[in-house]
Amino acid sequence: QKEVEQDPGPLSVPEGAIVSLNCTYSNSAFQYFMWYRQYSRKGPELLMYTYSSGNKEDGRFTAQVDKSSKYISLFIRDSQPSDSATYLCAFQSGGGADGLTFGKGTHLIIQP
Amino acid sequence: NAGVTQTPKFRVLKTGQSMTLLCAQDMNHEYMYWYRQDPGMGLRLIHYSVGEGTTAKGEVPDGYNVSRLKKQNFLLGLESAAPSQTSVYFCASSLYRGRTDTQYFGPGTRLTVL
Numbered sequence: 196q197k198e199v200e201q202d203p204g205p206l207s208v209p210e211g212a213i214v215s216l217n218c219t220y221s222n223s224a225f226q227y228f229m230w231y232r233q234y235s236r237k238g239p240e241l242l243m244y245t246y247s248s249g250n251k252e253d254g255r256f257t258a259q260v261d262k263s264s265k266y267i268s269l270f271i272r273d274s275q276p277s278d279s280a281t282y283l284c285a286f287q288s289g290g291g292a293d294g295l296t297f298g299k300g301t302h303l304i305i306q307p
Numbered sequence: 308n309a310g311v312t313q314t315p316k317f318r319v320l321k322t323g324q325s326m327t328l329l330c331a332q333d334m335n336h337e338y339m340y341w342y343r344q345d346p347g348m349g350l351r352l353i354h355y356s357v358g359e360g361t362t363a364k365g366e367v368p369d370g371y372n373v374s375r376l377k378k379q380n381f382l383l384g385l386e387s388a389a390p391s392q393t394s395v396y397f398c399a400s401s402l403y404r405g406r407t408d409t410q411y412f413g414p415g416t417r418l419t420v421l
């Protein structure tokens with residue numbers, strides 16, 4: 196079983212739709228949960244950061260963490276063509292190596 | 308405030324050649340990281356540093372060396388490049404590891420080894 200599973204897509208939805216992106220993980224040591232957005236030929240940029248189970252909202256974005264199921268989600272409301280990008284889930288443990296463990300990313304396309 | 312910068316942006320090497328990738332940050336961050344990104348593999352950690360003069364191995368360190376002589380710079384070296392090292396390399400930095408740890412990424416270096 197891989198440490199992080201993320202569907203690579205592409206996921207194509209019409210403008211204005213609600214988008215749901217998901218990752219599952221197997222490492223119980225992960226304590227910090229992140230979503231990064233990466234535009235083509237650019238570096239990843241942090242969208243959301245959480246460290247507990249539950250929901251966190253920031254504008255049109257909502258991050259959801261379910262530690263018991265080892266499942267995290269990112270919801271995008273009122274999706275815009277500018278949201279078209281690759282979305283990477285990322286995890287960090289509370290001890291050991293300080294780097295992030297990334298999913299492979301989901302390529303999202305918002306159709307105008 | 309430039310954030311995290313990387314030089315060069317692009318480079319083509321022949322097998323066996325050496326090169327150094329430079330990462331610089333102006334945010335006074337303690338932690339710096341080197342990742343590589345390959346199609347279908349995601350981002351993988353090569354090496355990282357938790358402060359000036361320190362380095363540590365990540366998930367895929369073989370074939371690479373690093374140095375952190377100054378707090379603001381983190382160098383990634385390839386002593387003898389191989390085609391398997393063709394990738395996009397990203398540098399990142401963070402203030403500290405903890406609840407508010409956020410890694411800021413540079414724009415990347417696209418390396419092709421022929």
